[in-house]
Amino acid sequence: MIIDELIDKIKQMENPTVMGLDPRYELIPDEIKNKYGTDNAGICEAFLEFNQKLIDSVYDIIPAVKPQAAFYEAHGLEGIEVLKKTCEYAKSKGMFVILDAKRGDIGTTSVAYSKAYLEDGEFQIDFMTVNPYLGSDGIIPFVESCQKFHKGLFILVKTSNPSSDELQNLKLENGKTVYETVGELTENWGRHLRGKYGYSSVAAVVGATHPIQLKELREKMPNTFFLIPGYGAQRRKSRRYCFSF
Amino acid sequence: MIIDELIDKIKQMENPTVMGLDPRYELIPDEIKNKYGTDNAGICEAFLEFNQKLIDSVYDIIPAVKPQAAFYEAHGLEGIEVLKKTCEYAKSKGMFVILDAKRGDIGTTSVAYSKAYLEDGEFQIDFMTVNPYLGSDGIIPFVESCQKFHKGLFILVKTSNPSSDELQNLKLENGKTVYETVGELTENWGRHLRGKYGYSSVAAVVGATHPIQLKELREKMPNTFFLIPGYGAQRRKSRRYCFSF
Numbered sequence: 001m002i003i004d005e006l007i008d009k010i011k012q013m014e015n016p017t018v019m020g021l022d023p024r025y026e027l028i029p030d031e032i033k034n035k036y037g038t039d040n041a042g043i044c045e046a047f048l049e050f051n052q053k054l055i056d057s058v059y060d061i062i063p064a065v066k067p068q069a070a071f072y073e074a075h076g077l078e079g080i081e082v083l084k085k086t087c088e089y090a091k092s093k094g095m096f097v098i099l100d101a102k103r104g105d106i107g108t109t110s111v112a113y114s115k116a117y118l119e120d121g122e123f124q125i126d127f128m129t130v131n132p133y134l135g136s137d138g139i140i141p142f143v144e145s146c147q148k149f150h151k152g153l154f155i156l157v158k159t160s161n162p163s164s165d166e167l168q169n170l171k172l173e174n175g176k177t178v179y180e181t182v183g184e185l186t187e188n189w190g191r192h193l194r195g196k197y198g199y200s201s202v203a204a205v206v207g208a209t210h211p212i213q214l215k216e217l218r219e220k221m222p223n224t225f226f227l228i229p230g231y232g233a234q235r236r237k238s239r240r241y242c243f244s245f
Numbered sequence: 246m247i248i249d250e251l252i253d254k255i256k257q258m259e260n261p262t263v264m265g266l267d268p269r270y271e272l273i274p275d276e277i278k279n280k281y282g283t284d285n286a287g288i289c290e291a292f293l294e295f296n297q298k299l300i301d302s303v304y305d306i307i308p309a310v311k312p313q314a315a316f317y318e319a320h321g322l323e324g325i326e327v328l329k330k331t332c333e334y335a336k337s338k339g340m341f342v343i344l345d346a347k348r349g350d351i352g353t354t355s356v357a358y359s360k361a362y363l364e365d366g367e368f369q370i371d372f373m374t375v376n377p378y379l380g381s382d383g384i385i386p387f388v389e390s391c392q393k394f395h396k397g398l399f400i401l402v403k404t405s406n407p408s409s410d411e412l413q414n415l416k417l418e419n420g421k422t423v424y425e426t427v428g429e430l431t432e433n434w435g436r437h438l439r440g441k442y443g444y445s446s447v448a449a450v451v452g453a454t455h456p457i458q459l460k461e462l463r464e465k466m467p468n469t470f471f472l473i474p475g476y477g478a479q480r481r482k483s484r485r486y487c488f489s490f
Contacts (some may be wrong), residue, residue: 024353037444056417059308068350068354070348070354070358073361073362074361074366076367077367102348102350102376105313105347106406107406108269109267112269112315113319116321118319122321131349131411133376134406135406135411135412137407139259159351159378161352162382163380163381163383164379166381169382170417170423171336171417173420176414197357198373208364222415
């Protein structure tokens, strides 16, 4: 179970931090930028060197990186190639890779996304974030891929942005909120992928900007491992996230 | 307003159909497959020829195509290049392109996705599907890009898959459902992008497998243009969708 391996690594390093890899050109140091052109190809080369240097400087103390797909897709095919090489590089240094892609679709389309990122293909990824709005049809194909290919998921249960309340906090007639319901679904989706620590490889994103909700969800989701965005300062050059279990 | 141009085209063609472009190798005719190798490069060449032939055969009677990003991403960088070339080809034939990517994130990340697909960059796309689970923070950056770059969105309000009920149909304590609430948010998100027909370039995906819900939403969302998946038979080789306004 990949969640066991991740927890083993967190315990061994005594560090539950995840490093975001969200490259934006304006945040790349000049000593890297100046080596390359300012066209898209140059920007992408600078991104890759920046990511590799970040990985070099933390791989022995931080267990995982989380590249955000959007920042690579924003630079087209060359950007997506940097994403691929970044994942490869992080894996070569023994880090876990969480692709923050927030994909979510149904049936054969979810199978296609699983094939893209969770099977043993072009991208070397251990976990992917997925969006639950479409319900079980959208999640089960990913869970099946995780089972087959020794991978994991992070389901968006409660996100950390201010307007996440608009939908996720709505109170249902049964007294629960939408995000609590997603939390229950997530516990259930992950029930066959629980490992030796009792946690499932179907994990959850839970925004720590809402500590009371976090505590409640922890009680209601005893078998779900959490990824908490916005832990500590959201540093300008590399955002930090934290695992909680 | 791009929605006006789309509606003009639908009126002119007297056809509200959208052709899905969701290539899967097992569904490609042998006469195309046999021309290329069976490795990933060959599969991608077959996909492109198949898509181009589909476009050739309908561009004068159908106003829009909807490529599903997952089926291209499943074939890695070569697959994503086919997506890019498919969009280019459809545009060169005068068709509207709706990228079914169901992206959704927040703040600078949504800006990055907008940059990837809605700005005048590598991909020639008119509309993109987006997921509303993160609330306004996740949608506004896309809406702003639409305003600036003359593009549009389709927000997932009610999807057509069976388990969409699990979350989208939950009844809130105020008597509304989750999807009705998303519908109201969508009307509001699109209020500054309404065109001459009264419809906004911020449009909605509404599953026609639920005709009563469709009727209710039409009443509650008078300014929102609908994309209806699952209209008519979901043919094996190219799925059909329909606009409704």
